[in-house]
Amino acid sequence: MAKHSFDVDASNFQQLVIDGSMTVPVVVDFWAEWCGPCKVLKPLLEKLAEEYQGRFVLAKVNADHHQELAAQFGVRSIPAVKAVYRGQLIDEFTGALPEAALREFLDRLIPSPADELRMQAAAQRDAGDLDGALATLGQASQLDPGDEEVRIEAAEVLAQLDRLDEAGQLLGALSPARQDDERVARLRARLNFAQSGADVDEAALRTRVAARPDDMDARLALANALIASARYAEGMDELIEMVRRDRAWNEEAARKTLLSVFNLLGGDPLVAQYRRRLASALN
Numbered sequence: 001m002a003k004h005s006f007d008v009d010a011s012n013f014q015q016l017v018i019d020g021s022m023t024v025p026v027v028v029d030f031w032a033e034w035c036g037p038c039k040v041l042k043p044l045l046e047k048l049a050e051e052y053q054g055r056f057v058l059a060k061v062n063a064d065h066h067q068e069l070a071a072q073f074g075v076r077s078i079p080a081v082k083a084v085y086r087g088q089l090i091d092e093f094t095g096a097l098p099e100a101a102l103r104e105f106l107d108r109l110i111p112s113p114a115d116e117l118r119m120q121a122a123a124q125r126d127a128g129d130l131d132g133a134l135a136t137l138g139q140a141s142q143l144d145p146g147d148e149e150v151r152i153e154a155a156e157v158l159a160q161l162d163r164l165d166e167a168g169q170l171l172g173a174l175s176p177a178r179q180d181d182e183r184v185a186r187l188r189a190r191l192n193f194a195q196s197g198a199d200v201d202e203a204a205l206r207t208r209v210a211a212r213p214d215d216m217d218a219r220l221a222l223a224n225a226l227i228a229s230a231r232y233a234e235g236m237d238e239l240i241e242m243v244r245r246d247r248a249w250n251e252e253a254a255r256k257t258l259l260s261v262f263n264l265l266g267g268d269p270l271v272a273q274y275r276r277r278l279a280s281a282l283n
């Protein structure tokens with residue numbers, strides 16, 4: 001009896017496919033009795049499921065008998081193969097593949113040991129065990145030294161631990177292709193603000209700005225301190241005021257700093273609001 005492949009219908013789909021995919025990738029094969037290519041692909045998938053010994057499991061759906069499941073996955077022709085991992089559709093193909101191409105497809109799905117350690121580290125971070133997460137990411141990096149995703153996640157943990165210099169060193173060692181990654185840009189902006197806002201006397205800066213509203217150095221330092229403490233709107237208010245007073249000061253430092261805040265905040269609604277305010281201040 002096959003241990004790693006099973007027939008699926010609407011009654012057990014949630015348990016076997018969605019819930020099951022939280023542990024290993026689930027390959028869903030939509031087939032039908034009349035489908036010639038299905039008669040080639042399904043036995044091959046069954047053979048590979050046993051050969052791979054649980055690194056993925058095969059869920060077989062008769063598309064004629066369970067049309068609601070086929071419709072749910074947008075199946076328009078068969079055979080159709082959908083790969084689900086951690087509840088998400090991660091890859092798919094239509095038609096029969098030769099065995100070599102099918103093995104390539106399956107190998108892309110299966111998490112490497114480093115991937116599994118990354119997931120363990122993510123769970124540790126969620127539980128508040130930052131030191132444990134960092135140690136686990138170190139193990140992942142030893143298994144796969146070229147995995148830059150591990151380095152980025154380690155830099156994020158180091159930033160949470162206020163080990164800012166170490167986090168910056170990890171980001172600096174990334175390949176040029178990853179330097180412009182949106183996630184890296186956000187983290188780098190976060191580090192820059194944390195470093196510039198460290199050991200700042202906010203009350204003294206506010207006194208300086210109140211006494212001399214055109215003291216741009218004090219206003220920029222105050223903005224950086226506010227942003228470093230996650231008081232983003234207050235910090236951006238100071239930067240907008242700087243643009244209004246002297247947009248060209250220090251090679252447009254206020255505008256450039258605002259752009260760094262936008263990188264930091266990503267899709268936060270504040271970004272659209274302050275982009276409009278910046279455009280208004282520049283015009």
